[in-house]
Amino acid sequence: MTVILKVLIVDDDELMRKVLARLLKNYDFDVETSASGHDALERITRGGVDLLLSDFIMPGFTGLDLIKQTRALSPATRCLIMSGQPRSLEAPEDVTWLSKPIDLDELLKAVT
């Protein structure tokens, strides 16, 4: 039986959200999107998110802030950061740091 993973994409850039969502839906992921860390936390509180794929630099709320709060709310959710910035020294070791621009092979390897 195939398990369909629920992925929550968090990015302040609308086109980035659309592109990532389309790419992952093509590979049978169940995808939702949020435009901010605050919206994402509301969604995570409702449960059922297997994987959080978040931008790093966003207005008011960095991806690392979001991951910290996600882990408190939903410890089973796997967390990944996708950023054009180099890996932050503050990023926990078990957080996968993906580079923008999007490399589809790298993304699929990280989320599966």
Place this chain on the structure above:
Amino acid sequence: MAPNSLAKKTVFPQFLQREFDEASLDDSRASFAALSPAGTILWVNAAWKRREASLGARPVVGTSYFDGITPPLRESFEDAFSEVLSNQEVFELDYECPTPEEQRTFRLRALPIGHDGLLVEHTLVVSAPVDARGELGHTSYVDADGLIKQCSNCRRVHHPVLKSWHFVPELVANTPKTISHGLCPPCAGYILTRHARRRR
């Protein structure tokens, strides 16, 4: 009399001779280049040569058109031009090339000439003076949230007032920590098109 830089004659490709008149292309203010299917520049018109001379650049005939494009944009153009030939469809892209004095937008068009090669045209479509406030200064790229939005694919940055995307070399060379990476519309379309073909 033509300057020396214009005197060197290159051969007008045979595949263009069927439908195009070399003198007409030379009279145009737009820059034209004829490319082989692999992207080698076979011929350029007078406007292209004038631009080369004004920039003090080396003649491009015999080189690859893609040599002047930095990665990852280069791969995008190679794919797009390959599709022009395979699909026999025109590729169009507007791009900004500002100077300190002018906001300029150019249109690139790549036309298939059968399967023998391409005709590439660069035309200035918008030219407006930059106003006294210095709209192209770095601070003007900072949005209401205090961030600078940069396309993660082509590295152009978004101007929140002009609502257009500009190449700003300084912001590519030294990426501030306040840069948020997104996608500009052409790159978003390109990425979706490129990946739509390789579903598992």
